Amino acid sequence: MRLAAAALTVALSFAASAKETVRIAFVGPLTGGNSAIGLGGRNSADLAVRLRNADAKAKYHYELVVLDDECKPDAGVQMATRAGSDRTIVAGVTHYCSVVAMATVDTWHRFGVPVIVWGAVLPDITYANDFKEIHRVNGTMINQNEANARLVTGQGYKKFAVIHDTTDYGKGHDKYFTQFVKQDGGQIVGDFGVTADQQDFTAELTQIKALNPEVLYFGGLTPIGVRVRAQMDKLGLKAQFDGTSGIVNDDFIKALGPLAEGVLAFREGAPAEKLPGGKQFLADYQKQAYANPPEAYGPFAYAAAVLLMDAIEKTGPDRKKIVAQLAPAHVKGVESIVGQISFDEHGQNTVPAISKYVVQDGKWVLWEDSEYAAGKRKLAGK
Amino acid sequence: MSASLVAQYVMNGAMLGMMYALVAVGFTLFFGVLDVIQFAHGDVVAAGAFAGLLAWAGLSAAGVTSPALLLVAVLLAAALATALLGALVGRFIVLPIKGAPQLNVLLVTLMAGTVLREAIRLFYPGGSQPQRFPALLPSSGWNFGAFHLRLDNVILLAAGALMIVGTHLFITRTRLGLAIRAVAQDEETARTMGIDFRRVVLVTFALGSVLAAFAGVMDGLYYNEVFFGMGLLLGVIGFAAAILGGLGNLYGAIVGGFLFAALQTVGAVALPFASAYKDVFAFGVVIVLMAIRPTGLIGERVSERV
Numbered sequence: 242m243r244l245a246a247a248a249l250t251v252a253l254s255f256a257a258s259a260k261e262t263v264r265i266a267f268v269g270p271l272t273g274g275n276s277a278i279g280l281g282g283r284n285s286a287d288l289a290v291r292l293r294n295a296d297a298k299a300k301y302h303y304e305l306v307v308l309d310d311e312c313k314p315d316a317g318v319q320m321a322t323r324a325g326s327d328r329t330i331v332a333g334v335t336h337y338c339s340v341v342a343m344a345t346v347d348t349w350h351r352f353g354v355p356v357i358v359w360g361a362v363l364p365d366i367t368y369a370n371d372f373k374e375i376h377r378v379n380g381t382m383i384n385q386n387e388a389n390a391r392l393v394t395g396q397g398y399k400k401f402a403v404i405h406d407t408t409d410y411g412k413g414h415d416k417y418f419t420q421f422v423k424q425d426g427g428q429i430v431g432d433f434g435v436t437a438d439q440q441d442f443t444a445e446l447t448q449i450k451a452l453n454p455e456v457l458y459f460g461g462l463t464p465i466g467v468r469v470r471a472q473m474d475k476l477g478l479k480a481q482f483d484g485t486s487g488i489v490n491d492d493f494i495k496a497l498g499p500l501a502e503g504v505l506a507f508r509e510g511a512p513a514e515k516l517p518g519g520k521q522f523l524a525d526y527q528k529q530a531y532a533n534p535p536e537a538y539g540p541f542a543y544a545a546a547v548l549l550m551d552a553i554e555k556t557g558p559d560r561k562k563i564v565a566q567l568a569p570a571h572v573k574g575v576e577s578i579v580g581q582i583s584f585d586e587h588g589q590n591t592v593p594a595i596s597k598y599v600v601q602d603g604k605w606v607l608w609e610d611s612e613y614a615a616g617k618r619k620l621a622g623k
Numbered sequence: 624m625s626a627s628l629v630a631q632y633v634m635n636g637a638m639l640g641m642m643y644a645l646v647a648v649g650f651t652l653f654f655g656v657l658d659v660i661q662f663a664h665g666d667v668v669a670a671g672a673f674a675g676l677l678a679w680a681g682l683s684a685a686g687v688t689s690p691a692l693l694l695v696a697v698l699l700a701a702a703l704a705t706a707l708l709g710a711l712v713g714r715f716i717v718l719p720i721k722g723a724p725q726l727n728v729l730l731v732t733l734m735a736g737t738v739l740r741e742a743i744r745l746f747y748p749g750g751s752q753p754q755r756f757p758a759l760l761p762s763s764g765w766n767f768g769a770f771h772l773r774l775d776n777v778i779l780l781a782a783g784a785l786m787i788v789g790t791h792l793f794i795t796r797t798r799l800g801l802a803i804r805a806v807a808q809d810e811e812t813a814r815t816m817g818i819d820f821r822r823v824v825l826v827t828f829a830l831g832s833v834l835a836a837f838a839g840v841m842d843g844l845y846y847n848e849v850f851f852g853m854g855l856l857l858g859v860i861g862f863a864a865a866i867l868g869g870l871g872n873l874y875g876a877i878v879g880g881f882l883f884a885a886l887q888t889v890g891a892v893a894l895p896f897a898s899a900y901k902d903v904f905a906f907g908v909v910i911v912l913m914a915i916r917p918t919g920l921i922g923e924r925v926s927e928r929v
Contacts, residue, residue: 407897407899433897433898434897434898434899435898435899436899436902438852438856439899440842440846440850440853440856440857441635441639441846441887443635443638443639444632444635444887444888444891444892444898444901445891445898447628447631447632447635447769447892448891448892450631450769451628451769463752463753464752464753464850467753467848468753468846468848471846471847471848472846475771475773475776475845475846475847476631476771477764477766477771492749492752492753495749495752495755496752496753496754496755496848497755497848498755500847
């Protein structure tokens with residue numbers, strides 16, 4: 242019955258246009274707290290599809306099926322099931338929220354749908370399984386912490402203390418930062434796990450002060466990051482504050498004022514205009530007059546959609562063949578707007594863009610462009 | 624561990640303890656007078672802090688720069704806003720259902736607290752993120768080895784102590800305080816003696832809420848950051864402290880507040896597990912203590928069940 246319906250859809254779409262229509266799912270948070278990023282991702286994937294459809298050389302006519310995962314695991318699994326059971330959908334550009342991406346990997350695998358994650362950063366999404374269907378174009382906290390450790394040890398810091406929240410996010414950051422900083426010759430003098438809604442950090446910070454580290458690494462999100470930084474000052478702790486992607490936002494700076502100056506943080510991806518194909522992407526995006534900006538992960542959604550359509554052009558709209566086409570042997574040094582993409586055996590892009598930031602005069606400034614890198618200003622203790 | 628390090632921990636704990644005690648005194652006042660648990664109390668703390676912040680933002684925008692003047696304005700705004708809020712909660716939420724089972728009051732105020740918390744989040748500009756609270760006290764300090772003693776912390780601690788002493792004097796030395804105690808002991812008799820019951824209740828709610836506002840402003844000045852959800856845990860801890868000390872007893876609330884802070888500090892510093900478990904440890908000890916002394920460390924002076 243479903244087959245008949247699918248056949249009918251295909252037949253109808255044949256009537257509508259000369260080319261065969263191929264449907265791709267986009268899944269992301271379109272409502273709720275993360276909807277800005279979700280809508281930016283959707284628009285960017287939509288842009289990729291429109292540009293391809295405008296290309297006369299394309300073999301197929303593409304249609305983007307937009308699904309809302311609400312950044313909730315249960316909604317995500319529902320949407321993945323809906324897309325998976327709909328045989329006309331051959332592939333997916335999927336998920337910004339790590340919890341959702343984590344919850345849906347089994348579903349995508351079970352239905353055999355090739356998907357490319359466009360925003361979720363938890364390493365386990367690609368590394369905790371051997372599913373050939375799951376890929377990711379953006380980097381993970383592993384890459385982020387590798388870049389972080391290299392920068393801070395490169396600045397000559399040797400002694401580090403860590404405060405991290407005890408969620409998967411904070412624990413993951415703690416693990417990878419510790420691993421890379423040790424590799425780079427640093428020493429962790431103290432490691433403190435705290436709850437994600439804690440208000441008072443004076444007890445932990447007093448202990449850290451006694452350990453006398455040069456850098457305080459913080460693995461967690463903005464609310465407690467603000468508290469830790471503010472309370473460091475109260476206790477006269479002068480260490481360099483080194484954070485993760487969880488604090489790279491304007492609220493962090495607004496809540497801290499002058500205390501935010503010189504704070505370091507890292508994020509997967511890069512501002513669109515800094516990406517290899519970013520300028521062209523932004524110009525094309527502008528032309529479509531979308532209601533929302535592409536946000537930080539739009540370019541990745543765009544690159545994921547392009548990668549899928551390239552595979553489909555080569556193999557035809559068949560889930561199994563697309564999966565085979567996305568194997569490491571085929572995706573090696575593929576040029577894209579986010580830089581070269583190479584998948585490893587887990588479908589993870591191994592050369593993802595990581596941006597380094599430092600707060601300068603109340604703004605997150607790319608490290609390379611900052612007066613700190615130029616030597617005009619000094620990080621703490623330098 | 625060096626003496627200066629211990630001094631630092633004691634100071635950290637004392638600041639926490641003072642905030643908890645101020646919140647706990649409110650719980651104990653409401654319970655003493657009306658036999659109700661006002662669970663929106665924690666969110667009144669947050670409301671106080673945000674009212675103060677609003678006053679600061681307004682005056683700063685108007686060009687006022689004197690820290691002393693701003694501080695007075697912040698305290699006044701916080702006190703007035705929460706006194707009104709407390710009285711409103713008392714008048715329109717608690718008094719109308721006074722005859723209903725205690726559980727109803729608890730539930731209704733719990734919901735009122737959620738409304739208050741969400742209102743701050745939704746209506747304060749950028750309210751879902753932490754807000755910077757201005758440092759209005761002198762930030763100079765002294766270093767004694769690992770101990771960094773800050774002048775603003777000393778002032779806050781002294782001011783908190785004065786607030787509690789003031790409350791104590793108000794209740795024990797004034798006519799209105801006498802009326803509050805009379806109502807607390809026996810509402811019926813107090814009414815027949817010509818005490819305006821409703822007025823006493825509203826004054827008590829206003830007084831307890833002003834203490835909460837002070838705790839909120841103190842929190843803001845101490846951490847230089849306030850958050851719409853800050854009252855949630857403060858409320859639970861304040862309530863636990865009040866129960867621990869003996870609900871309805873002013874001294875009990877103070878002892879409970881400082882004891883809880885001490886437990887948290889010990890949990891974070893002296894125990895071998897991760898400091899993330901300090902609240903688990905502190906609440907665990909509270910459970911054990913409650914099992915040993917169900918009426919609190921300093922039991923209620925008047926048992927209601929006689």
